[in-house]
Amino acid sequence: MDRATKSRIYKEIYYRLESLKFDIFIDESTDILTIARNVCSKCFKKWHQDYNQCIFCGSVNYFVFKCVKCGGISSITSNKLDCKKAALDENGDVIQKPVLNKKGIQVIARETKLPKFEPVICGGQGKKSCINPNCLSNTEEYKHLINKITDEKGLFNSKKGSLSISQMWCLHCGNNIDEYFTAQIKVYICDDLTQLPDKVDISADFYIITINGNKYLSFKKDDLSKLDIFNLNIYEEKLQTDLFDPR
Amino acid sequence: MSHIFPNNVYPLVDPKHYFKFYKVNFSEDYVGENFRQMGWDVYAPIQDKGIDRIIVKYVCPKGHTKVNENLQGKKCHEVGCGHESIKITRLIQIKTRRIIKDKSSNNQNETDQKAFLGYTFKPKDFITDPRVCFLLFSDWTNNFLIFQINKFMNLMREKSDDNAYFKSASFKQGNDKKNNIFLINSNWYLGSDKDKTDLSEFVDIRGLEGISSPYIESDIGKLSNQILKIKEEDFLDIGHTETIQEHMSEDELKSLKNKMKILKIDDQDYFKNLIQNNANIINKLDPAIKNSIKKYFEDPSDIKIDFDENISDDDTDFEE
Numbered sequence: 001m002d003r004a005t006k007s008r009i010y011k012e013i014y015y016r017l018e019s020l021k022f023d024i025f026i027d028e029s030t031d032i033l034t035i036a037r038n039v040c041s042k043c044f045k046k047w048h049q050d051y052n053q054c055i056f057c058g059s060v061n062y063f064v065f066k067c068v069k070c071g072g073i074s075s076i077t078s079n080k081l082d083c084k085k086a087a088l089d090e091n092g093d094v095i096q097k098p099v100l101n102k103k104g105i106q107v108i109a110r111e112t113k114l115p116k117f118e119p120v121i122c123g124g125q126g127k128k129s130c131i132n133p134n135c136l137s138n139t140e141e142y143k144h145l146i147n148k149i150t151d152e153k154g155l156f157n158s159k160k161g162s163l164s165i166s167q168m169w170c171l172h173c174g175n176n177i178d179e180y181f182t183a184q185i186k187v188y189i190c191d192d193l194t195q196l197p198d199k200v201d202i203s204a205d206f207y208i209i210t211i212n213g214n215k216y217l218s219f220k221k222d223d224l225s226k227l228d229i230f231n232l233n234i235y236e237e238k239l240q241t242d243l244f245d246p247r
Numbered sequence: 248m249s250h251i252f253p254n255n256v257y258p259l260v261d262p263k264h265y266f267k268f269y270k271v272n273f274s275e276d277y278v279g280e281n282f283r284q285m286g287w288d289v290y291a292p293i294q295d296k297g298i299d300r301i302i303v304k305y306v307c308p309k310g311h312t313k314v315n316e317n318l319q320g321k322k323c324h325e326v327g328c329g330h331e332s333i334k335i336t337r338l339i340q341i342k343t344r345r346i347i348k349d350k351s352s353n354n355q356n357e358t359d360q361k362a363f364l365g366y367t368f369k370p371k372d373f374i375t376d377p378r379v380c381f382l383l384f385s386d387w388t389n390n391f392l393i394f395q396i397n398k399f400m401n402l403m404r405e406k407s408d409d410n411a412y413f414k415s416a417s418f419k420q421g422n423d424k425k426n427n428i429f430l431i432n433s434n435w436y437l438g439s440d441k442d443k444t445d446l447s448e449f450v451d452i453r454g455l456e457g458i459s460s461p462y463i464e465s466d467i468g469k470l471s472n473q474i475l476k477i478k479e480e481d482f483l484d485i486g487h488t489e490t491i492q493e494h495m496s497e498d499e500l501k502s503l504k505n506k507m508k509i510l511k512i513d514d515q516d517y518f519k520n521l522i523q524n525n526a527n528i529i530n531k532l533d534p535a536i537k538n539s540i541k542k543y544f545e546d547p548s549d550i551k552i553d554f555d556e557n558i559s560d561d562d563t564d565f566e567e
Contacts (some may be wrong), residue, residue, distance in 0.1 A: 014293065021545070025290030029283075034290040034301050036338075038374060041471070046546060049297065049371035055483050056507055059500065059525055060550060064536070075539040131528055132521065134559075136506055145503075148494040148531045165419060165482055166371035171549045174518035176479070177471050178535055179376045180338050182301060184288075184488045203288075203305065203320040 001212070006189050009213040013187060013239065020241055031189070032204055034085060035244060036182045042175035044247040051171075052164040054155060057135040060171065061156040061164060066131055068147070069124025075129065086119035095120040127154030137163070154155050157194055181246040189213070200224065206244060211235060218243060252452045253391050256280040262386035267345070274343035274384055275299050276381060278391070282339075285455060286317035297372070298379075299341040305332040308461050314452065335425070338377055342366050343384040346430055349439070361439065364392075364428045369421035370482055377470030380458050383428065390427065392435060392446060393454030395463065397470050400477050405443060406437050406518055413481035416488055436458040483507070 014024045014033055025034040038047040052061040063076045065083075072085030086094045096117040098106040107116045110135045127147070130137050136145045137155055146155065146163065155163045169176050186204035190196055190211055200207060202221070215235035219227055220243060227234065257277060265273060279300050287302040306312035307323035307330055318324075318332035327540040346362040364383055372381075373396065381399055383392040395400070403412040406427070417423040428446070429439045435450050436443040447453060463470065485491065487500055495503070529537060535556045541547050541554045 016562070018293070023296050023298070024293045025298075026293060026451065027288060027290050030288070032288070034303070034549075036298070036301060041375075042460050047374075048545060048549075051544075055485075055567075058521060060522075062525070062540050062550070064529075064530060064540060073528070073536065075536045132524055133528075134524075136503070142503060146493055148407060149491055151490075163419075163485070168478065168482070171518065171522055174515045176473055178376065179377045179471070180298070181376065182303075182336055182338075184303065 001189065001191050005213075009189050009210060010187060012213065013208060013210070016239060017185075017241065017244070020244075020246070022207070031187045032184050032201070033187065034182055034184050036180055037246065038178055039246055040170040040173060040175050041177040041179045041180050043170060043173045044181070045170065045172045047167060047170065047178040049166050051167045053164050053167055053169060054130040054132070054135060054137065054157060055165050056137050056155075057130060057132050058078050058174075059130050059132040059135060059166075060130070062131055063156075064128075064131065065126025066129040066154070067122055067124040067126050068129075069134075070122045072122060072124075074126055076128070083122040083124040085122045087122040125152075127152070128157035129154045130156070183244065185244070193232060196229060200229075208239065209235075210239075249450070252285055252315075252455055253277075253281045253389055254284060255389065256284065261347075265386075270386070274386060275341050277386075278341050278382060278384055278388060281391070285315045288317070289424070297340065299340045300339040302337045302339060303334060304459075305334055306459070306461050308333045308465070310461060312459075314456050314459055333461055333464060334461070335464055337458055338373060338376065338379045339382050340379065341382045341384060343386050345387050346385055347426075349429070355438070362430045363426045363439070364430075365424055365426045366428070367422065367424045368418075370419060371421075373474065373478065373482075375471045375474045375478070377463050377467055377474065382454075386429060390430075390435070391451055391454055392449050393458055394449055395458050395471055396447075398457070400474065402437060402444065404477065404481070411486060412483060413477065414484045414486040416486070416490065419482070522549075522551055 001075045010031065014026065017035055022035040022037050025036060027033070038049060039045065040047055053059065065074045065076060067083035067085060068085055070083060070085055071081050074084065089095050097120045099116040099118050101107050108114065109116045132138065136142055167246045172244065181235045183205040184203065185206040185208055186201045188196060189208070192208070192211060198211065205221055207219055207221070208213060209229060211232070215232065216239040217229065218240045250306070257273070260273065275291070279291060282300070282302050285287045287304045290301040290303070292298065305318040305320050307318065307325060307328060309323070309328060311328055312318060312321050321332060344364045344366060346364055348364055349361040354374065364385055366383060372512065377397055379396040381394045381396065385392070396466055397433045398499035404410045407522060416422055427438055429436045429443070430437065435446040437446055448457060485500065485504065487497055491500060520562060529540065529552050537552060537554055540552065544550060547554055
């Protein structure tokens with residue numbers, strides 16, 4: 001097999017692993033790659049250092065604006081920070097205002113012959129606040145103070161006084177310890193079984209053997225003595241990857 | 248195997264000629280090559296995600312392996328030992344900095360001038376994994392300062408007033424530039440005053456020895472909890488900074504902090520309910536808003552929101 005083909009197959013394998021949300025690390029001088037993933041130490045679900053959590057309640061930053069007046073939530077891709085939501089009265093009903101024409105006279109709907117009304121737009125300021133209504137940062141006692149501390153921009157967007165932190169609690173189980181799962185995978189890319197070595201590299205944790213990029217066998221180091229890697233019948237057409245999952 | 252560490256593995260290259268924004272690959276490969284020469288297997292990321300190199304070697308669990316040796320999965324050959332070797336892994340974050348001459352230095356001798364290294368760390372750099380190591384590469388002087396994460400955190404905390412290093416708002420925001428590592432008369436220190444801390448145990452071969460111990464693996468639980476303790480005490484602390492002083496007295500701040508402690512945020516049910524309750528709020532919103540949220544999450548199922556696959560968001564298109 002020429003070097004270019006071998007390189008293509010090798011890349012195909014590690015891109016496949018990368019698509020499964022592993023971080024891929026390679027050593028250009030060997031055919032061993034390292035898969036890694038930042039995970040919760042308890043449930044092994046993925047940890048995300050780029051997610052921010054509110055330091056008061058642990059809510060994740062959902063990248064939305066929350067209106068300080070009506071609590072309405074709008075997309076962060078909105079061009080303006082003014083809340084476009086319909087304003088609500090104390091009963092939660094939409095506040096209506098008469099539709100007026102250019103002369104300031106209330107418009108009458110043609111179909112119903114009744115005066116036309118439209119919702120009053122809130123127009124309140126949107127901030128990148130915590131959306132959890134039970135969060136300390138949203139209580140009457142503290143929300144105005146926290147707004148001032150965060151430079152009127154909201155808990156997740158302050159330049160002066162940040163009150164969010166990169167992920168500290170697992171979103172699934174609440175555990176507060178994370179770790180980096182890592183494993184070495186030795187990859188053998190062969191034209192046929194005769195090219196396999198008599199003894200595989202014992203320093204890897206897992207192995208992937210592929211015959212021409214068409215047949216695959218993946219297994220753990222512990223299973224090496226149980227398998228006959230020279231038996232093509234145990235190879236499959238698809239690359240099995242479940243065994244690499246730390247969960 | 249080499250005993251010189253770091254060794255100039257790219258003698259054709261003078262780091263002084265590199266424009267700082269282009270020297271990352273050279274520097275990280277330089278570091279990686281040096282670890283390789285000391286017996287480590289070195290792995291480089293295919294995407295830049297925070298960890299710059301993963302290094303791995305097999306050592307005797309009793310500490311018999313030399314600093315430049317790798318047992319490659321075989322037993323320890325020390326007479327009377329014969330233990331199976333264990334794999335040790337280190338997650339290296341590399342920061343390459345040119346030293347800057349300190350303006351207060353009066354020493355005319357170029358090699359002995361007082362100079363400092365600037366660096367910035369962010370909260371997301373501090374995962375609770377004690378195998379994380381920070382490597383400051385002073386490229387103009389060819390020194391590696393290598394800190395295992397626990398040691399770094401303790402050192403920086405102890406050296407700052409009121410353990411303030413990790414409490415500041417600027418640290419939380421990720422823009423806390425520090426210029427507190429000094430090279431004075433060819434020795435490295437934390438600080439430059441009479442109370443400066445000698446950093447020689449972290450420099451070059453001694454720094455490498457400090458991270459080559461298998462005891463990090465054997466104490467991993469205890470070391471993780473130590474990192475967590477600092478994060479809980481300092482990362483979550485709100486300091487009484489100038490900004491906060493303008494709006495809150497110290498007593499008001501104390502009262503707020505006490506209320507924060509009352510909230511139980513480390514149990515499974517609390518978080519399950521929190522994620523679901525927040526998802527209930529989001530799920531009532533317009534589908535376009537929900538979909539604008541989706542692109543910020545690598546795994547949207549984490550946050551239990553019902554996204555509509557049929558609604559596209561312009562920003563989700565891959566940009567070339």
